Amino acid sequence: MNSSGHNPSVPLQQMSVIKRRLTYMMVLVFITFPFIYLKVNPLEILTAYPSIVSFFGENFFPPDFSGFKNYVPLIIETLLFAVVGTYISAILAFILGLAMSENINPIALVRWLVRTFSSLVRNIPVLVWASLLVYIFGIGSMVGLLALILATLGFLTRSYAETIDDIADTKLEALKANGASPIQVIVNGLMPEFIPSWVNWTLFSFEINIRASAILGMVGAGGIGIMIQTNIRLFKYQEALALIITLVILILLTEFAVTKIRKAIL
Template identity: 50%
Template sequence: MSNLNPKIMLDQRDSKKPLLIAALLCATFLFAVIYLKISIVDMVMGLPNFILFFFQNFFPPSLENVQQYIPAVLDTIGYAVIATFLSSILALILGILISENTNKVKSIRVICRAFVSILRNIPFVIWGALLVYIFGLGGIVGVLALILVTIGFLGKSYAESIDEISGEKLEALRANGSSYFQILLHGVLPQFVPSWINWTLFSFEINVRASVVLGLVGSGGIGVLIDTNINLFNYGEALGIIIVIVSIILLTEFVTNTLRKKLV
């Protein structure tokens, strides 16, 4: 055999498909840039410009008024706690209604699934803005918006977890003559508890973040303080609040991770 071609191909993949995808991506990218009327210079220089502005104006953070933020911080966390509690109960009911394992009536399943996916697919800020529009400003609007979105998220996740529970055990219970609620209580729920804890803790993390943001659209909590301070050009103060927010979120992540390790 001749050894004329010493180069060994490392890739044996079809080389045309990736090229095609890359070309498609490039075309879409160009279209997006042209459609948005962003100049490439602005795009490339945007990040450095922002970082420069950030260090010139936002620095140094002012942490003098930290004590004044405490009520707003407590509100923000409180909204998240209450929303997580209420929505985890409501979402459990919906999850049971959506899963094929626990609900044999197809029409109810479809209706609940559609309801949950509408809740989930409208971004939570839009929910906040809509609810402020309907109810006026206030903390309750924030809690309501959080509950709606969290039901959307948890309802789907719970239903998927209940779906994953094997049908065999439930069938064994059914063969024993257990009633529907006995199957639910002794068959479904015990197996569902670990994923229930996991998803609920995860949604609490999301809720704390969302609760901060919802303040921006007028539902109380610490978010509104960032907005007012930036509008008043108190950039140092705004950065101070942002640091408080970062600490809340990192702390929440730490707490939920610890709880998760202990409980599951």
């Protein structure tokens, strides 16, 4: 307490209380504003759950696997979409990643162009790519594959470039000083350190692409998703559920296999 009899800690405590109340108000506004703006009543959502559960129970169960053999080609197609889309993207992204890396490419304009292209294709969702390509080329498997390649290319290009930039350039500079060619610098200096990260990023993209391959069918781009959508539109809910269960099992098996592969390689 000072000579005037006032405690200097009191204003600080008051400011702390005001600040805390303002924080609570901001949080409350942040939570409630979306519901008000969208005119959504949370109580209606809660009261709708019993109807949703009842609808699924009456229409989707039990799943109908009787036509499963007819869907095997679509399951294989979905898996191959992810495989082909991932490895084509990985090859192209590695080339673009080198062009985008400051450790490898000294030309700033080229780096900027590649970075801009990577940002463009990465920030357009795969479903948007598929919708655009379906509109341009029509329904077909090639549309789904192109959409996967474009979406994955942007992601992997940035990931590869950042990984390459993070690699210590001492060894690269030593190779350059000894007269090594750019190819020798990449093969002997960069690749040994880059391969573990390359495997991780590529396998991670493959997992994402398995899920995306199924979703692409919803917009007519092929794969198992198109049959899920078709069965739902035809009110064949039990067959749709069988396909959804199959898709979930496929994704889980893919994650398990990818984990085993990653451990075996790394």
